[in-house]
Amino acid sequence: MSTEVTDAPSTPRQRVRIQTGEREDLGAREPANGTAPALAGAGQAKPAARETIFDVRDISVSYGASTAIAGVSLKVPRHLITALIGPSGCGKSTFLRCLNRMNDTVPGFGLTGQILYHGNDLYAPRVDPVEVRRRIGMVFQRPNPLPKSIYDNVAWAPRNLGMKANLDERVERALRGAALWEEVKDRLKQSAFGLSGGQQQRLCIARAIAIEPDVLLLDEPASALDPIATASIEELMLNLKHRFTIVIVTHNMQQAARIADRTAFFSLEVSAGKRTGALVEYDETSTIFTRPKDPRTGDYVTGRFG
Amino acid sequence: MSDLESTSEGGTALLDPPDHFDDLFASERLDPARPLTASRQLRRRQIFSRAMESTQTAAALLAVAMLAFVVYSVASRGASVLSFEFLTAGPPAIEETAGGGIGPMIVGTATLVGIATVIAMPIGILAALYMTEFASRRAARLLRMVLDLLFGVPSIVLALFVFELIVAGKSESGFAGSFALAIIMLPLVARASQETLLLVPQGLRDAAAALGVSHWRALRGVVLPSALGGIITGTVLALARAAGESAPLIILSAVFSRTVNFNIFSEATPNIPVYIYKASTAANPYGWARAWGAAFVLLLFILIVNIGARALHARGRRKMAR
Ligand SMILES: Nc1ncnc2c1ncn2[C@@H]1O[C@H](COP(=O)(O)OP(=O)(O)OP(=O)(O)O)[C@@H](O)[C@H]1O
Numbered sequence: 001m002s003t004e005v006t007d008a009p010s011t012p013r014q015r016v017r018i019q020t021g022e023r024e025d026l027g028a029r030e031p032a033n034g035t036a037p038a039l040a041g042a043g044q045a046k047p048a049a050r051e052t053i054f055d056v057r058d059i060s061v062s063y064g065a066s067t068a069i070a071g072v073s074l075k076v077p078r079h080l081i082t083a084l085i086g087p088s089g090c091g092k093s094t095f096l097r098c099l100n101r102m103n104d105t106v107p108g109f110g111l112t113g114q115i116l117y118h119g120n121d122l123y124a125p126r127v128d129p130v131e132v133r134r135r136i137g138m139v140f141q142r143p144n145p146l147p148k149s150i151y152d153n154v155a156w157a158p159r160n161l162g163m164k165a166n167l168d169e170r171v172e173r174a175l176r177g178a179a180l181w182e183e184v185k186d187r188l189k190q191s192a193f194g195l196s197g198g199q200q201q202r203l204c205i206a207r208a209i210a211i212e213p214d215v216l217l218l219d220e221p222a223s224a225l226d227p228i229a230t231a232s233i234e235e236l237m238l239n240l241k242h243r244f245t246i247v248i249v250t251h252n253m254q255q256a257a258r259i260a261d262r263t264a265f266f267s268l269e270v271s272a273g274k275r276t277g278a279l280v281e282y283d284e285t286s287t288i289f290t291r292p293k294d295p296r297t298g299d300y301v302t303g304r305f306g
Numbered sequence: 307m308s309d310l311e312s313t314s315e316g317g318t319a320l321l322d323p324p325d326h327f328d329d330l331f332a333s334e335r336l337d338p339a340r341p342l343t344a345s346r347q348l349r350r351r352q353i354f355s356r357a358m359e360s361t362q363t364a365a366a367l368l369a370v371a372m373l374a375f376v377v378y379s380v381a382s383r384g385a386s387v388l389s390f391e392f393l394t395a396g397p398p399a400i401e402e403t404a405g406g407g408i409g410p411m412i413v414g415t416a417t418l419v420g421i422a423t424v425i426a427m428p429i430g431i432l433a434a435l436y437m438t439e440f441a442s443r444r445a446a447r448l449l450r451m452v453l454d455l456l457f458g459v460p461s462i463v464l465a466l467f468v469f470e471l472i473v474a475g476k477s478e479s480g481f482a483g484s485f486a487l488a489i490i491m492l493p494l495v496a497r498a499s500q501e502t503l504l505l506v507p508q509g510l511r512d513a514a515a516a517l518g519v520s521h522w523r524a525l526r527g528v529v530l531p532s533a534l535g536g537i538i539t540g541t542v543l544a545l546a547r548a549a550g551e552s553a554p555l556i557i558l559s560a561v562f563s564r565t566v567n568f569n570i571f572s573e574a575t576p577n578i579p580v581y582i583y584k585a586s587t588a589a590n591p592y593g594w595a596r597a598w599g600a601a602f603v604l605l606l607f608i609l610i611v612n613i614g615a616r617a618l619h620a621r622g623r624r625k626m627a628r
């Protein structure tokens with residue numbers, strides 16, 4: 001089952017356009033040469049219809065013989081936080097990792113359907129996955145700092161990508177962006193392993209935003225953290241969404257309700273003994289949590305299931 | 307409950323065991339209130355496991371005793387010869403006299419092993435990188451098997467191969483010896499490197515990949531540095547093994563003079579193993595003393611290198627585990 005969400009505020013005209021399958025003015029506002037949008041564009045007035053960053057069209061993913069998710073379609077709008085929720089094993093991580101081709105190296109990985117990113121097919125033959133990941137950053141569930149100093153953790157990718165000008169400034173800005181600067185500014189040369197779990201996770205976020213990606217994918221970034229570190233990461237998300245499009249996987253309903261603009265609920269469908277993940281409902285977060293259309297969504301978000 | 311049933315068909319079987327479940331396992335059921343002393347069955351098992359434990363301890367002690375005995379017997383005969391002169395001077399012009407030393411052989415063995423390392427290390431590391439990072443599973447398995455087979459080839463056979471390849475029709479040379487030692491080192495370096503590369507956590511690779519940095523740069527900047535400790539340890543252990551190899555050198559680099567020479571391409575390089583072989587098989591007690599001294603030097607070198615490499619490795623592991 002798949003669901004599409006029209007862009008709020010939705011007008012009848014837009015509905016019709018989507019039903020006829022027409023894409024929303026993609027291409028017209030595509031960033032020049034696909035580079036990350038300038039930071040200056042952040043605080044503009046809310047446009048009537050948001051640009052679609054990801055247009056996922058009926059994808060199914062398999063690992064070897066087993067199907068992880070099937071028939072998922074959804075659109076991720078620009079500069080919003082989209083949350084993915086659902087029971088364990090329903091394919092949230094799988095879906096997220098498809099969005100920046102992190103699954104490519106997984107043995108047996110197979111994908112059917114289409115994922116359009118700014119209108120370009122992510123899995124077209126000539127697309128370079130390294131270039132994809134340069135624009136679509138990712139933060140993982142377990143903090144995974146590089147075995148380098150705090151400074152080098154942030155500076156490593158910019159250096160390797162040829163962004164060597166004003167490196168100190170770039171590092172500082174990234175660390176400030178991740179709300180970590182004040183805590184680490186006097187120990188930049190020390191090993192990143194000396195940081196606490198929450199600090200390490202913010203360092204990973206700083207590392208991801210240092211190369212100014214277009215999109216930030218986060219896979220349960222706060223699941224290993226205490227409530228205070230979690231709160232600071234959530235606050236961070238709300239600040240970062242003005243600069244990046246964010247897709248976040250979370251097991252925490254309150255977290256999704258607090259920070260996400262859109263929420264997608266995935267569930268496990270059992271048929272013929274096989275368990276396959278599917279998208280049940282995708283809508284405004286408030287709708288998902290207060291007036292879900294599907295009873296399974298309601299059961300899940302109120303804690304009666306999963 | 308009705309909610310649960312409606313959402314997960316087939317899940318109920320796990321919740322309700324069949325009625326005869328209790329009878330089925332009645333004889334094996336535990337009485338939790340029984341005194342906490344060992345049952346007869348448990349006592350029997352404990353006796354058996356104690357017997358096994360002592361056998362294993364004895365075997366382990368035997369291995370330790372073996373090493374201690376070898377070290378002691380070499381040290382008791384070789385240590386007395388050891389002196390500054392012994393480590394620096396060449397053997398005396400007339401072999402049937404006391405004094406002199408094995409300086410040129412020490413320099414020569416260092417040269418041979420150094421060149422072998424220079425050849426084997428990059429090839430071994432690249433082969434390991436290929437196996438862990440680029441090859442398909444089948445290709446990696448195949449290459450691993452080839453390396454294990456290469457490791458199993460007797461060194462005397464390798465020596466004949468290198469003799470045909472480099473020496474036949476020309477003269478013996480230090481390079482030929484180094485080349486054979488490199489073939490011996492290659493599988494050791496490659497397999498040790500591969501094992502360390504496999505230990506690099508997936509999270510680190512993901513971290514590098516998710517930053518849009520190319521595969522090779524990620525390898526060079528993140529994966530290789532974190533595996534470097536293990537790679538160096540493996541190489542050093544291989545080097546220690548090569549330092550004591552005698553069969554290839556007897557065939558490829560044995561007819562050497564008493565002085566240091568670096569003409570590795572045209573002359574045999576003096577080396578410790580062949581010197582030990584020659585001096586100990588000649589009917590000359592002064593040579594025997596020097597042979598024991600040389601054996602002691604070689605043994606010390608190998609022991610120190612092994613222990614040092616392992617200590618380094620342990621430190622690297624601890625650092626990686628953090
Ligand atoms: N690398 C892999 N190889 C094979 N199967 C995999 C792999 N990764 C995930 N799967 C399978 O795909 C299905 C979906 O897994 P996924 O990790 O996407 O779930 P999830 O929703 O993220 O779960 P969780 O909330 O526990 O993280 C599971 O059945 C899982 O076993």
Ligand SMILES: [Mg+2]
Binds near residue numbers: 092093094219
């Ligand atoms: Mg997951």
